[in-house]
Amino acid sequence: xxxxxxxxxxxxxxxxxxxxxxxxxxxxxxxxxxxxxxxxxxxxxxxxxxxxxxxxxxxxxxxxxxxxxxxxxxxxxxxxxxxxxxxxxxxxxxxxxxxxxxxxxxxxxxxxxxxxxxxxxxxxxxxxxxxxxxxxxxxxxxxxxxxxxxxxxxxxxxxxxxxxxxxxxxxxxxxxxxxxxxxxxxxxxxxxxxxxxxxxxxxxxxxxxxxxxxxxxxxxxxxxxxxxxxxxxxxxxxxxxxxxxxxxxxxxxxxxxxxxxxxxxxxxxxxxxxxxxxxxxxxxxxxxxxxxxxxxxxxxxxxxxxxxxxxxxxxxxxxxxxxxxxxxxxxxxxxxxxxxxxxxxxxxxxxxxxxxxxxxxxxxxxxxxxxxxxxxxxxxxxxxxxxxxxxxxxxxxxxxxxxxxxxxxxxxxxxxxxxxxxxxxxxxxxxxxxxxxxxxxxxxxxxxxxxxxxxxxxxxxxxxxxxxxxxxxxxxxxxx
Amino acid sequence: xxxxxxxxxxxxxxxxxxxxxxxxxxxxxxxxxxxxxxxxxxxxxxxxxxxxxxxxxxxxxxxxxxxxxxxxxxxxxxxxxxxxxxxxxxxxxxxxxxxxxxxxxxxxxxxxxxxxxxxxxxxxxxxxxxxxxxxxxxxxxxxxxxxxxxxxxxxxxxxxxxxxxxxxxxxxxxxxxxxxxxxxxxxxxxxxxxxxxxxxxxxxxxxxxxxxxxxxxxxxxxxxxxxxxxxxxxxxxxxxxxxxxxxxxxxxxxxxxxxxx
Numbered sequence: 001x002x003x004x005x006x007x008x009x010x011x012x013x014x015x016x017x018x019x020x021x022x023x024x025x026x027x028x029x030x031x032x033x034x035x036x037x038x039x040x041x042x043x044x045x046x047x048x049x050x051x052x053x054x055x056x057x058x059x060x061x062x063x064x065x066x067x068x069x070x071x072x073x074x075x076x077x078x079x080x081x082x083x084x085x086x087x088x089x090x091x092x093x094x095x096x097x098x099x100x101x102x103x104x105x106x107x108x109x110x111x112x113x114x115x116x117x118x119x120x121x122x123x124x125x126x127x128x129x130x131x132x133x134x135x136x137x138x139x140x141x142x143x144x145x146x147x148x149x150x151x152x153x154x155x156x157x158x159x160x161x162x163x164x165x166x167x168x169x170x171x172x173x174x175x176x177x178x179x180x181x182x183x184x185x186x187x188x189x190x191x192x193x194x195x196x197x198x199x200x201x202x203x204x205x206x207x208x209x210x211x212x213x214x215x216x217x218x219x220x221x222x223x224x225x226x227x228x229x230x231x232x233x234x235x236x237x238x239x240x241x242x243x244x245x246x247x248x249x250x251x252x253x254x255x256x257x258x259x260x261x262x263x264x265x266x267x268x269x270x271x272x273x274x275x276x277x278x279x280x281x282x283x284x285x286x287x288x289x290x291x292x293x294x295x296x297x298x299x300x301x302x303x304x305x306x307x308x309x310x311x312x313x314x315x316x317x318x319x320x321x322x323x324x325x326x327x328x329x330x331x332x333x334x335x336x337x338x339x340x341x342x343x344x345x346x347x348x349x350x351x352x353x354x355x356x357x358x359x360x361x362x363x364x365x366x367x368x369x370x371x372x373x374x375x376x377x378x379x380x381x382x383x384x385x386x387x388x389x390x391x392x393x394x395x396x397x398x399x400x401x402x403x404x405x406x407x408x409x410x411x412x413x414x415x416x417x418x419x420x421x422x423x424x425x426x427x428x429x430x431x432x433x434x435x436x437x438x439x440x441x442x443x444x445x446x447x448x449x450x451x452x453x454x455x456x457x458x459x460x461x462x463x464x465x466x467x468x469x470x471x472x473x474x475x476x477x478x479x480x
Numbered sequence: 481x482x483x484x485x486x487x488x489x490x491x492x493x494x495x496x497x498x499x500x501x502x503x504x505x506x507x508x509x510x511x512x513x514x515x516x517x518x519x520x521x522x523x524x525x526x527x528x529x530x531x532x533x534x535x536x537x538x539x540x541x542x543x544x545x546x547x548x549x550x551x552x553x554x555x556x557x558x559x560x561x562x563x564x565x566x567x568x569x570x571x572x573x574x575x576x577x578x579x580x581x582x583x584x585x586x587x588x589x590x591x592x593x594x595x596x597x598x599x600x601x602x603x604x605x606x607x608x609x610x611x612x613x614x615x616x617x618x619x620x621x622x623x624x625x626x627x628x629x630x631x632x633x634x635x636x637x638x639x640x641x642x643x644x645x646x647x648x649x650x651x652x653x654x655x656x657x658x659x660x661x662x663x664x665x666x667x668x669x670x671x672x673x674x675x676x677x678x679x680x681x682x683x684x685x686x687x688x689x690x691x692x693x694x695x696x697x698x699x700x701x702x703x704x705x706x707x708x709x710x711x712x713x714x715x716x717x718x719x720x721x722x723x724x725x726x727x728x729x730x731x732x733x734x735x736x737x738x739x740x741x
Contacts, residue, residue, distance in 0.1 A: 427542065428579040432633075435539050435575075436589065436649065437567035437596035446592065450583030450632065 056174035056184035156192035226261035259294030271307035281309025292324030316345035319353035334367025363399035498549035509713035525710030570656030676701030
């Protein structure tokens with residue numbers, strides 16, 4: 001098909017699909033080239049980005065959904081998904097906190113979510129609730145004074161196209177995997193961070209994010225670049241369960257750390273896990289990868305995963321720069337019928353690269369938890385070192401823990417250590433706490449938090465407390 | 481008798497004809513025992529006589545079947561209370577083998593325990609600062625290093641450290657009734673004296689202490705008012721401190737023969 005033909009085609013669907021869709025702001029279900037062009041057009045994207053999306057789409061159409069993970073779920077009908085939907089106006093949402101499910105509010109209470117945030121999380125129309133503009137503006141001023149760029153992805157497309165063209169897809173190429181490729185074709189928004197050389201980002205990029213992150217959508221795209229000697233700590237997610245209509249989530253996160261740069265990326269993820277019977281719940285298929293592109297670069301992933309019905313997620317590090325360091329600290333909890341297949345990949349390319357993996361899996365109810373990790377030492381990685389510790393905690397008779405470690409060493413000077421354990425909360429530990437007057441739920445929370453301690457201490461202080469509360473809430477009813 | 485107890489006071493602990501099974505087998509076969517505030521009792525007996533079972537049943541450990549009989553604590557039916565309720569009401573069990581709880585800060589657990597008991601009594605919870613000032617005086621008494629507090633509960637502790645930690649908890653919680661299950665086992669003489677010192681510092685008119693022990697040795701340092709000897713799930717003999725000394729000379733077989741007779 002020649003280019004004019006394609007344009008004609010697109011314009012036609014533009015006429016019939018797009019124009020009418022302005023009213024509803026949603027395209028009909030299904031994915032083809034016209035949808036991708038529409039998204040790109042709506043976002044006023046430069047040509048290179050449209051081309052990139054189209055290449056991704058063409059590639060995706062030849063791909064098949066992977067089924068190697070230790071997960072079971074109903075097939076996803078990709079033709080039933082609408083791939084573009086403008087930010088919701090909350091027309092159907094609750095009008096005030098009085099209309100919100102009391103169960104949800106009780107959860108917020110337990111998590112200690114500040115009052116002014118509860119309404120937004122519950123999906124109450126934001127404008128009616130509180131004015132976030134002034135707060136956001138203050139943060140923005142501080143960041144721009146330091147030269148840090150932190151904005152929605154779609155804004156970066158307009159204001160910083162050169163940075164985008166240079167780095168987008170350079171860690172997770174559009175051909176990477178089924179979900180990442182899909183994301184590349186249809187992502188609508190996300191976050192963009194650039195920290196210039198030698199700059200230490202003056203704040204955790206958390207509070208700001210929380211205020212602004214509503215409705216980032218199901219195909220989110222995040223790109224973070226720490227230039228030489230820069231430092232940034234980025235916090236994603238929220239401990240409170242979010243109201244979300246989309247069942248499939250396929251996000252992509254790319255991190256790039258140049259010489260002597262450091263990126264700390266923390267996630268507390270609490271999507272709707274489905275009910276006690278395993279109905280509903282979010283399918284979360286995420287591709288997260290960071291590249292230590294320069295010497296002495298460092299990337300740390302810390303994640304606390306308690307939500308989603310299905311979690312498929314392997315935050316990884318490519319250790320290209322000499323002496324670079326990759327870290328992965330993870331707590332993944334599955335309760336009721338939740339399933340998680342998560343872990344990491346550490347690809348050692350540069351000399352004297354080091355990586356640390358600490359994974360804590362907790363399974364309760366009928367929850368299934370799999371750790372899947374790859375440690376790959378390439379021939380060039382002289383003196384590379386890895387340490388992996390992989391612990392599973394089981395609660396109840398029906399839960400499961402599975403470990404799939406892959407280790408490939410192609411340099412004889414490398415050192416790789418792997419430790420693994422599986423344990424249960426013992427009756428003895430529980431009785432010991434009870435005998436000291438501590439109630440059963442508190443006791444279990446205490447024991448579980450102890451189990452996760454090495455990961456929690458990697459989280460920024462304030463987040464660590466929230467994560468602990470979150471764990472308590474997500475394991476509620478798991479005792480006995 | 482050195483007892484500070486008022487013989488007319490209602491008993492703190494009143495066990496009547498208690499029968500308990502473990503795994504279908506009757507391990508306690510009719511125990512009756514009255515403990516009043518201010519008293520120190522020693523429960524002795526050979527291995528398998530049921531003395532540890534008695535302590536655990538009173539504390540509410542799962543896995544025991546109460547066949548018949550009763551136990552009341554300050555007039556309340558002990559068996560109607562959950563283990564944590566018994567603890568909050570002032571019943572403390574010092575474990576023979578304190579379990580390790582990795583990653584759980586020793587001080588954190590103790591603070592949670594103290595505050596659970598305080599809530600029960602309608603007292604304000606201690607904040608971290610108040611709690612630490614209470615604990616500091618006790619750890620000095622037990623000659624425990626302060627770094628002990630920030631370690632995981634019993635994590636990597638030596639046998640002696642675990643026992644000292646139990647007594648530290650006892651001192652901080654100040655229960656009404658302390659059941660100490662073989663606290664002396666595995667301690668060298670210096671550690672034993674230290675632990676005994678800790679226990680003695682708690683002797684008071686409003687508190688009772690029940691020492692479960694295999695050996696007389698502990699009783700040289702914590703002198704009991706009463707000594708009971710268990711054999712085959714029954715109290716075969718009760719007496720004062722001289723009974724323990726006699727046992728040391730003659731061994732348990734002598735009692736066992738009497739119990740069988």
